[in-house]
Amino acid sequence: MKVTVSIIKADIGGLPGHAWVHPKILEFAAERLREEQKRGLIIDYFVYNAGDDMSLLMTHTKGENNPDIHGLAWSIFKEATENIAKKVKLYGAGQDLLKDTFSGNIRGLGPQVAEMEFEERPSEPLVVFAADKTEPGAFNLPFYRIFADPFNTAGLVIDPSMHQGFRFEILDVYEGKVYLLDAPENSYDILGLIGTPGRYIIRRIYRRSDLTQASVTSVERLNLIAGRYVGKDDPVAMVRAQHGLPAVGEILEAFAYPHLVEGWMRGSHVGPLMPAKMISIDMEKRIALGPKMTRFDGPPKVIALGFQLHDGYLEGPVDLFDDPAFDYSRQLAAQITDYIRRMGQ
């Protein structure tokens, strides 16, 4: 069965400031998606947040860039802005909705989009990521580690399906150009580009042995769309796992090191990317409440939810950074935060 997984994310107002999403907005979105599931537009859904960004995770069979799916997300963001965010005067109500009208595709209108269409395998583990107070290039280093660094991903050495390596699709968001480069033999070229994460973003990654798509990252740059600073781009991403792709643990391992990313307060600083736990998961309502962004509006945080897909249905999620083994990473990120803040940076 060919299934499409779509993540569409927007910041439509913070509670308070840029700290968190109002839980009523998550509930509103989940209720709207439940209606569309009943109508048959989508197979399944889940709604969650990282800081002040709400992500709509949807599964369907309509392919990428489908006007009905994008239109659904746009109408949810618009309605939640008008009915909740503006009514209770959330901070920056509707800030990511840069245009007034929807014309068939949500790309270029402000929200972040990560979509992948694939043939569902006999077992299909999926890890979805959302990061707040940073930019899409924040995933460059961990995704390189996952798919090109054998010291992170032992499977690159020992799994015959992965041994040939992965193909990286890197987007130059300033020039609108795509580079296709193969790891391991083009590793230095890949690093030459992705070391400038504000411009070169790893968008998709393919397994070279059969061109199976393994990951996708959102690449929309708000300031390039709007022509002015309108908030950081707070990316979303997803990675397929296991059975000839990196194991779930190899995917998460790359986030154990809280590397420095651009963003944080007013999108104008550099801070450590902290792997954060969710606050709560409501399986019945299909909602997860994510972390708040408080210290200096941060530090930048990333969350990871794990699902098993079955016939397009999302079994789960599991809060994948809710593991004591990540406590040290969080502690290290807190120490780096303290160190940087003492310089006023």
Add this chain to the structure above:
Amino acid sequence: MPHRLPPEEMEYTTLPQILSKLKPIPVDEYEKNRLQYIQFLTSQASQQTTGQTTGSGHD
């Protein structure tokens, strides 16, 4: 060109020379024919391993 500092502010870099050989594809064209581009690269890579062409896999 990728940079953390503008090239004129860097004491020394040969990165532009390294990257000048890369051949990017305009994104609109790429998105329209994504699968073909990826498969084309694969066929080039397999030719390379059999010694029929020279140069890097992305050329």
